[in-house]
Amino acid sequence: MKSNLASAACLTGLVMIMGPLLVHPGAAGSLITGTVKASGLSTNAGAVVYLQQAPGTFPPSTETMDQKKMQFIPHVMAVVAGSTVKFLNSDPTPHNVFSPDNEKYNLGTWPQGQSKDYVFSKCTKFPCAYTQLCRVHPEMEGFIVVLQNRYFGVSDREGKFEIKDVPPGSYTVGVWHPKLKGQPKPVVVEAGKSAVVDFTLAR
Amino acid sequence: MADLLGFGGRAALRALALTLIGVCAWDVGTASAIPAFARKYATSCQTCHSIFPKLNAFGVAFRLSGYRMPKETEEMVKEKPVSLGAPAYKKLWPNAVWPGEISSAVPLALNVKFAYVNTSALNGDGSTATSNHDFQFPQELNMFAAGTLGDHISYLAEVTFVENPDTSVTVAIEHANLAFDSPFGPENLLHIRIGKMMPNVVDGFQEMQIMTGAGIDSLFAYNPIGPNGGTGLAGDASPSPIALPVSVRGIEGYGIIKHRAMWVAGVANGISPGTNGRFDGNNAKDVYARFDYKLGGMGLDGDTGGQKEIPAQNWRDDSLRVGAFVYRGDGSHINFPFTLADGSAITIQDTHFLRTGLYASLYVRDLNVIAAYVRGNDTLSQFDEAAVPLAVVDATYHAWFTEADYVFYPWLHGAFRYETVSNGDPGEPSLRTAVFNASALIRANVKAIVEYRRDLRHGENHSLNGVMRFAF
Numbered sequence: 001m002k003s004n005l006a007s008a009a010c011l012t013g014l015v016m017i018m019g020p021l022l023v024h025p026g027a028a029g030s031l032i033t034g035t036v037k038a039s040g041l042s043t044n045a046g047a048v049v050y051l052q053q054a055p056g057t058f059p060p061s062t063e064t065m066d067q068k069k070m071q072f073i074p075h076v077m078a079v080v081a082g083s084t085v086k087f088l089n090s091d092p093t094p095h096n097v098f099s100p101d102n103e104k105y106n107l108g109t110w111p112q113g114q115s116k117d118y119v120f121s122k123c124t125k126f127p128c129a130y131t132q133l134c135r136v137h138p139e140m141e142g143f144i145v146v147l148q149n150r151y152f153g154v155s156d157r158e159g160k161f162e163i164k165d166v167p168p169g170s171y172t173v174g175v176w177h178p179k180l181k182g183q184p185k186p187v188v189v190e191a192g193k194s195a196v197v198d199f200t201l202a203r
Numbered sequence: 204m205a206d207l208l209g210f211g212g213r214a215a216l217r218a219l220a221l222t223l224i225g226v227c228a229w230d231v232g233t234a235s236a237i238p239a240f241a242r243k244y245a246t247s248c249q250t251c252h253s254i255f256p257k258l259n260a261f262g263v264a265f266r267l268s269g270y271r272m273p274k275e276t277e278e279m280v281k282e283k284p285v286s287l288g289a290p291a292y293k294k295l296w297p298n299a300v301w302p303g304e305i306s307s308a309v310p311l312a313l314n315v316k317f318a319y320v321n322t323s324a325l326n327g328d329g330s331t332a333t334s335n336h337d338f339q340f341p342q343e344l345n346m347f348a349a350g351t352l353g354d355h356i357s358y359l360a361e362v363t364f365v366e367n368p369d370t371s372v373t374v375a376i377e378h379a380n381l382a383f384d385s386p387f388g389p390e391n392l393l394h395i396r397i398g399k400m401m402p403n404v405v406d407g408f409q410e411m412q413i414m415t416g417a418g419i420d421s422l423f424a425y426n427p428i429g430p431n432g433g434t435g436l437a438g439d440a441s442p443s444p445i446a447l448p449v450s451v452r453g454i455e456g457y458g459i460i461k462h463r464a465m466w467v468a469g470v471a472n473g474i475s476p477g478t479n480g481r482f483d484g485n486n487a488k489d490v491y492a493r494f495d496y497k498l499g500g501m502g503l504d505g506d507t508g509g510q511k512e513i514p515a516q517n518w519r520d521d522s523l524r525v526g527a528f529v530y531r532g533d534g535s536h537i538n539f540p541f542t543l544a545d546g547s548a549i550t551i552q553d554t555h556f557l558r559t560g561l562y563a564s565l566y567v568r569d570l571n572v573i574a575a576y577v578r579g580n581d582t583l584s585q586f587d588e589a590a591v592p593l594a595v596v597d598a599t600y601h602a603w604f605t606e607a608d609y610v611f612y613p614w615l616h617g618a619f620r621y622e623t624v625s626n627g628d629p630g631e632p633s634l635r636t637a638v639f640n641a642s643a644l645i646r647a648n649v650k651a652i653v654e655y656r657r658d659l660r661h662g663e664n665h666s667l668n669g670v671m672r673f674a675f
Contacts, residue, residue: 040276042283100294131291138302141289179290 030189032163032173034197036155038180044159046076047201048145048176050127050152051166052184058150064088064115065132065142067095072132072142076178078152081123085144087132088115096135099144102128109136120146127176143178166195175199236674237347237359238648239310240270245281248647248674253518254616255650255674257608258411260520260566264505266411267459269357269384269394270349273505283307287353303353312674314345319669331663341366342670345377357382359400377450391459391504402451403467404491404528407562408575409449414608414618415640416654416670419575421602421622422447427581428539428551432598432627435634442474442484442537446602447530447558447577451489452482462502462509465526467493473532474553487533495526500566518610519568526562531555538586548588554595555582574605581627598627606638614644635659649673 036047060082066073068090079085089095089112097116098106102123107116120130123146132142151171153161163173168191175182180201187195236255241248248255251262258266264273272279288302318339324332342365349359361377380398385391401409408419418424425446426437437444453471460466473489475482497503500510500522507513514520534553541549560577579600585593604622611617618640625633640654650672658664 040278042278042280100291131289131294133289133291138288138292138300139286141286141291 030164030166030168030191031194032151032153032166032187032189032197033194034161034199036159036161036175036177036182036198037200038159038177039200039202041179043157044155045157046143046178047155047159047161047180047182047199048076048078048127048147048152049155049161049163049197049199050078050145050147050174050176051149051163052126052172052174054149054151054167054171055169056149058148060084060119060121062086065144066090067097067134067140070137070140072140074142074154076143076145076154078145078147078154079120080150081126081146081148082119082121083146084117084119086115086117089113094136095140098133098135099130100133101130106135120144127174129176129178145176173197175201177201179203236312236314236648237349238312238674239306239347239349240265241648242308243282243306243310243350244272244279249517249613253610254414254642254644255648255672256411257414259517260501260522261505261517263412264501264503267394267457267465267503268391268505269355269382270351270359271357271384284351284353303356305352306350310348310350312347312349314347314672314674316342316344317671318342320666321668322666323663325661325663351384355384355386357384393456393458396455396457397453399450399452400455402448402453402455402469402471402491403457403465404469404493404530405447405449406465406467406493407495407524407526407564408573408604412564413573413606413620414616414642415606415620415638416652416668417638417656418449419604419620419622421604421624421634421636422575422577423449425579425600425602425624427556427579427598427600427627428541428553428583429598429628430541430543430549430551430583430585431596431630432581432583433579433600433624434626434628434631440539442476442539444539444553445474445489445530445532445534445556446579447560453488459502459504462504462506463497465493465495465497465503467491467528474534474537477537484537485533485535487535489530489532491528491530493526493528495524495562497522497524499523516569516610516613518571518613520566521568522564522566524562524564528558528560528562530558532557549593550586550588550590552584552586553581554584556580569610571608572605573608574603576603577601579627600627601625616642618642632660648675 036044038044058080060080062084063079064086065077066088087097089110092112094109094111096109126148128146130144134140151163151166153163155161166189168189170188172184173187174184182199182201185197187197189195236248236252251258251265253259284304285307286304290302292299292302320337320339321335326332344364346362351357358381360379363375363377365373378400380396380400382394382396384394420436423446424436426444427433428444451471453469455469457467469491471489472483474484477484500520501507538550541551557580558577562575565572581598583596583598587593602624606618606620608618620638623633623635637659638656643651645651652670654668656666
């Protein structure tokens with residue numbers, strides 16, 4: 001499951017208009033929002049904020065990470081363990097995908113329009129961060145963060161994030177960033193209310 | 204030049220040389236204002252310079268930190284660099300090239316100097332030669348490239364173009380060096396520079412940290428070589444004797460300890476050029492070292508933790524910095540030709556030379572007083588034309604200068620400098636020179652200077668120059 005702030009905004013609108021008529025049990029205001037401040041960096045984007053542990057099982061999904069205009073898009077993606085990521089090449093030049101992290105993999109090199117899949121099923125200690133690199137273009141860099149559950153969000157340029165549909169309960173919210181570190185924070189989510197958690201990240 | 208004429212006309216020629224070198228010394232460049240950094244950080248020249256090229260305390264820290272802002276963060280760099288490899292490639296080394304960066308724009312900058320020159324010089328026959336109202340527009344152009352290559356590498360290159368009166372152009376590589384900045388250990392504890400560079404053994408009393416434009420000849424242009432020791436300035440002798448080097452080809456390590464102390468150690472070619480296309484005059488290497496400590500003001504690495512109050516004026520830095528340095532050279536097998544008063548030709552080798560010195564810089568509000576002292580000792584071995592040893596002379600000279608720079612307004616500064624050399628040859632009187640300077644910033648990167656320089660022993664030797672400098 002990929003974080004999608006656009007749909008999150010839409011969901012917020014639905015909550016406001018339809019309120020208690022929503023069927024989804026976690027949608028009645030069970031929202032965690034906040035801001036991430038990336039100290040010293042020119043952007044606050046790219047921080048993954050997530051619930052460290054949530055009860056239940058979470059089905060994997062299939063997501064796409066594109067290689068377009070010589071960049072991994074999105075630059076940072078979070079997925080539930082067991083999910084499949086389809087690495088698409090949208091550039092006219094061949095691209096390669098490999099990761100030096102965790103179990104390490106090299107998917108090879110392929111031309112425009114083709115893609116290769118990788119299943120992130122080997123993570124045993126969450127979160128597992130995989131740096132995505134391209135041997136053909138050493139400056140390209142992306143990140144995939146594998147998590148235990150689907151309750152996560154990725155910060156935008158202003159540092160804002162949303163975690164939607166969180167069931168009521170007490171959790172620990174963690175944060176992962178490609179360059180910086182932040183301390184986990186406890187949060188209590190009550191039905192029909194939003195919780196706010198802010199982070200300041202530093203080296 | 205004096206060497207070829209024997210002792211008879213040397214005194215007057217020495218005075219002439221003092222003036223001529225004084226004029227030429229405008230051309231002895233060191234790293235100057237570098238607008239490439241203004242573009243990179245989107246900041247004014249005055250962030251680092253009180254009046255360019257004179258560095259303020261922040262500029263000193265920027266230079267010593269490897270052309271980086273103290274505690275630099277990514278958001279400080281407004282001109283985003285181009286990646287030469289994602290940071291994650293560090294994990295793959297040695298199976299991948301270590302990642303680096305280059306600036307997105309070519310980090311070039313130009314510094315242009317116009318001079319309106321008026322000089323008077325005492326000739327060997329006692330007459331006076333004057334040259335007035337000479338528009339040296341331009342006198343020189345310096346092209347700089349400087350910046351960082353990722354986290355731990357920085358570089359500086361400077362090429363100077365001087366247009367000569369006969370329309371020929373002299374091109375010189377003033378600097379070309381690469382530095383490995385804090386490759387390991389605490390930040391700024393170790394920097395390693397390699398290339399042609401201003402050695403940090405003379406940091407603090409050359410162009411970047413004094414207001415006056417003329418070079419400090421008593422320290423840098425003195426010729427310590429003569430049958431009984433040095434008698435005057437070196438001029439354009441080749442090979443070039445060393446008093447203190449303006450630049451060296453070598454390898455240097457330096458670092459900052461606990462914000463306040465600086466160490467320097469280096470090895471350099473020494474007297475040059477050599478024969479057969481060599482830059483070095485012999486196989487021996489010169490070595491140098493220095494240790495400084497700064498009390499008060501901003502730390503040498505830009506640390507402000509020790510300051511009770513950080514002054515709003517960028518030139519203020521109430522502090523005292525003191526240093527001691529040593530430079531040791533070996534000029535064996537490098538022959539300096541010399542003609543004695545009786546017409547006989549000899550050669551002299553400066554087989555061992557040692558420079559020991561002290562440096563101090565005091566800031567009190569709008570006043571900066573800088574001083575340096577050098578004791579030079581030379582073992583001068585004389586040989587006849589058949590290379591038969593004649594004599595060995597142990598000569599010692601003493602040179603010092605002091606300069607007071609004062610800020611009247613942020614755009615208007617004044618300076619006075621006094622310098623002197625007690626010759627190595629005890630039979631020769633001391634050289635004494637005074638320099639007055641007024642510098643005005645028309646813009647942060649456009650400067651007008653009026654500078655008067657006078658030989659205090661021979662008043663016929665003087666110069667009055669108007670200079671316009673601009674950097675972009």
